């Protein structure tokens with residue numbers, strides 16, 4: 344038999360509690376037969392559905408990593424009905440580095456789920472996740488944040504896809520997570536993000552942006568854990584503890600291209616809006632300053648759409664093309680349900 348480029352010591356289909364590794368072949372000067380050890384846990388009991396919980400796709404997004412590591416340490420496999428696959432540090436080299444991308448190959452794991460996988464460490468991890476994990480799943484919850492460069496208002500996220508029955512199931516799961524902000528996106532995600540691979544495999548794709556700015560936020564961590572445990576309860580895999588049962592009010596949102604404000608040139612970014620604030624079309628968003636040319640007045644930036652400020656760039660010095668703001672447009676629950684109803 345041929346040897347694989349990525350393999351695991353965990354039996355993905357066995358019952359019980361297993362905490363092991365995916366080993367990804369990585370041959371370098373200091374370690375000719377070396378591997379990248381990506382932690383993987385599997386908890387299986389009973390006949391319920393399979394959920395993949397994933398974090399650390401970007402190494403500088405910490406809430407999901409901590410939430411899933413804590414779940415691995417504390418979960419009681421006897422209480423579950425179904426199977427939970429857990430990747431708390433999916434792009435392990437990026438997690439160790441505290442970096443969005445892998446220091447080994449510059450790979451962005453959440454841009455590595457295209458139709459074919461590049462034969463790099465990051466590409467091999469993406470190929471293993473797609474072929475061995477996503478293919479076994481009914482649902483995936485991929486936990487993100489804004490990372491080092493963006494502050495993100497904590498929110499849950501769902502790709503509703505284009506199939507009516509799947510969209511109904513997915514929206515029900517999004518609603519069950521009951522985050523303060525619930526982001527429902529229509530259609531199938533473009534590009535090579537994990538969501539596209541999940542939707543194409545016929546599984547439910549759920550995600551979330553829990554904080555950012557390159558640090559761990561306690562409030563954002565609480566929202567991430569709330570989403571994890573409420574989703575496990577909703578899927579019938581694990582009854583949630585009482586602390587997660589209290590319903591909070593949520594706002595449903597969605598995203599269009601005009602919701603982004605990009606830097607038109609380089610400079611120091613001064614935001615004038617705050618996370619969570621609702622802004623209007625044409626409203627002054629902030630300034631770009633050029634302190635190296637002190638006589639030059641700052642450049643005014645304006646919002647091109649109305650919405651809730653969900654993202655603000657966390658770094659001052661910016662270059663042309665950097666995302667400075669993202670808005671999310673509020674949408675009525677009934678409007679989402681009506682749009683789903685029109686699907687085939």
Ligand SMILES: [Zn+2]
Pocket residue numbers: 400401404453486487488490
């Ligand atoms: Zn991310």
